Amino acid sequence: SSGETSGFFQPKQDDYQKVYNQIAARLEEKDDYDDGSYGPVLVRLAWHASGTYDKETGTGGSNGATMRFAPEGDHGANAGLAAARDFLEPVKQANPWISYSDLWILAGVVAIQEMLGPQIPYRPGRKDKDIAACTPDGRLPDATQGNKHLRDIFYRMGFNDQEIVALSGAHALGRCHTDRSGFTGPWTFSPTVVTNEYYKLLLNEKWQWKNWKGPKQLEDKTTKTLMMLPTDMALVSDKSFKQWVEKYAKDNDLFFKDFSAVITKLFELGVPFAENATPMTLKPTTA
Ligand code: DDH
CATH class of the missing domain: 1.10.420.10 (Peroxidase, domain 2)
Structure with a gap:
């Protein structure tokens, strides 16, 4: 498929499918977590990365992976999500070309599909942002309310x-x-x-x-x-x-x-995709 040419790598659908398969294999392998799967906490990571979006200011959303940094990672709503980020770290190390932002959302897609959910179209194109882009606390829902x-x-x-x-x-x-x-x-x-x-x-x-x-x-x-x-x-x-x-x-x-x-809409909030970024259908390993 694609190769490393003149110092920059243009990943193709095949390359994303390979990362998909690595995440799916890790889900299968690490089955001693919680109810037998990291799948749910991966979905929660993708949701909390995306759910900070504010349509008025265009801030927050999955484009940035700012939960890597202490102010946002330490928000009460994000407690426990280090388990999901740590689970994905070896996949990032094996595929340094993928941004954390694209990886976290891809992992959400993998988790949903591997847990026998519907097909979720995936579009890459997110870029990691620095600590200054961390969102203020309070953007995610508070379970005690109505x-x-x-x-x-x-x-x-x-x-x-x-x-x-x-x-x-x-x-x-x-x-x-x-x-x-x-x-x-x-x-x-x-x-x-x-x-x-x-x-x-x-x-x-x-x-x-x-x-x-x-x-x-x-x-x-x-x-x-x-x-x-x-x-x-x-x-x-x-x-x-x-x-x-x-x-x-x-x-x-x-x-x-x-x-x-709706999960596709959530995962794409605030992401400035290139005009030619067409959604990919990544194959479940369970099919
Ligand atoms: Fe949630 N969620 N969620 N949630 N959520 C928790 C766990 C999980 C709320 C609160 C909590 C969504 C909406 C809401 C998942 C996905 C999604 C927990 C427990 C709380 C609390 C965390 C813990 O103790 O580990 C509230 C409030 C809302 C709301 O107001 C609507 C949405 C929209 C999603 C989504 O994915 C689209 C998942 C998955 C979990 C299970 C995580 C795990 O570790 O297991």
């Missing part, structure tokens, strides 16, 4: 109510950690597979406040092993959000289609 906060945060990035609900389906994946956010537990029984289970559980389970010393969270009445955050419950206490929860709970294909579109 509908108004959700809209303030996600409208600032340029999303609407349907998109807020579609993005939130990512909570089918992973879990909360007391030493990171203070919350505890997974949202679903299959936290390493992309499904519409999050919406089904939101609607069909009875949720009660968990009786514990930690931050206010909900537990399912039936097994008391699953959790919801106050911000998750906001999606069923608000008519405009709830209609989408109902649609996605009924129709996994619709969720996959809308999730793919």
Whole structure:
């Protein structure tokens, strides 16, 4: 495919597929983490790299990977994401031509596809920025809050109510950690597979406040092993959000289609792509 010519390397789709495959192989190999996969925390890294975007000022977003630096890496919302960044470091060392910004987003794409989610089109072209581009604390959502906060945060990035609900389906994946956010537990029984289970559980389970010393969270009445955050419950206490929860709970294909579109939009916020940057379809290793 491509080679190193006259000192600069122009990566092609093949080269990104190779990095994809390396990340996928590492996911497979390091299966003793959490519920058996680094996949969820990689998705969270890509989301927190992107979700700092402010459409008014054009600041933040995935173009920059400024979470590498202490002010942003130390924001409370980013607690625990060093695990994801460290997981990717050997891949960066093996492929020094890829920017951290492109690598983190590629890893999000790999994680979603390898956890049997929808195909996510990938466009490279992000450049790493220096410490001066770190965003101020407070741009990512605060799980203790409600509908108004959700809209303030996600409208600032340029999303609407349907998109807020579609993005939130990512909570089918992973879990909360007391030493990171203070919350505890997974949202679903299959936290390493992309499904519409999050919406089904939101609607069909009875949720009660968990009786514990930690931050206010909900537990399912039936097994008391699953959790919801106050911000998750906001999606069923608000008519405009709830209609989408109902649609996605009924129709996994619709969720996959809308999730793919909205996560692509999230991952590309604030990225000035070249005119000829066409999205790539990278092949899952599970196919
Ligand atoms: Fe989230 N999330 N998230 N989340 N998130 C947490 C974990 C994970 C909120 C709070 C938390 C999105 C939206 C919201 C993932 C993906 C996405 C944790 C637990 C908290 C708290 C962290 C820890 O203790 O380790 C809030 C609030 C919102 C909101 O207001 C909407 C979105 C949009 C996504 C996305 O990817 C598109 C994933 C994956 C995890 C699991 C991480 C892990 O380590 O496991």
